[in-house]
Amino acid sequence: MAPEYAMQGLFSVKSDVFSFGVLLLEMISGRKNNSFHLQEHGESLLILAWKLWSDGQGLELTDLSIKESCDAIQVVKCIHIGLLCVQDDPTNRPTMLLVVHMLGVDTIPLTRPSLPTFSVGRDVRPLNPIGLVHKTSTVNEVTISDVSPR
Incomplete structure (x- = not known):
């Protein structure tokens, strides 16, 4: 979901x-964008x-x-186009007409995308063996239990 739609x-x-850019990157990587939400660094x-x-x-x-059978130059080009599509500022994203043209023609110079900053990562705290309660000790060594709902 585009950041301007999700946030505003x-x-x-x-x-x-x-x-489309997210979908293109998902197809190349074989992974869903939302499969990263449990990683420690939230990337x-x-x-x-x-x-x-x-x-x-x-x-x-x-x-x-697909790594063995793909054209490496085309894969890198698709990643580049995918990154151009996921720019934070909508004015920096190409139009779909231009995207289709970039995918079909090798003579168009591609601009350098900027770092996509929109991310919905989270800090993952270690769980106890049961997986339901986070335990933290306070200064006076009293434990605090945070029960997660089902």
């Missing part, structure tokens, strides 16, 4: 571009894709089931 309820044609698929692409390791994002 603003919807535009660029919201669809954002969703999203978008942040992972950005880090790998900007470090020149974009192919590391590729799902193992």
Whole structure:
């Protein structure tokens, strides 16, 4: 979901571009963007894709089931286009017409995307063996129980 829609309820044609970018990155990686919410650092698929692409390791994002048979140049190009689609500022995202054109033609120079900052990560605290109660000691060593609802 585009950040401007999730945070402010603003919807535009660029919201669809954002969703397409997420979908493109999900297809390449074989992972859902929401599968990252339980990780300790709260990184999203978008942040992972950005880090790998900007470090020149974009192919590391590729799902193992397609890695051997895919065209590496096309995969990196699709990651680049996906990152252009998920820019935080809707005005920096391309139109879908331009996205289709970029996917179909190799002669269009692609601009450098900026770091996608919208992420819905969370801090994961360790659970007790039962998995229902978080325990923390206070200064006077009295424990505080935080019971999670079902």
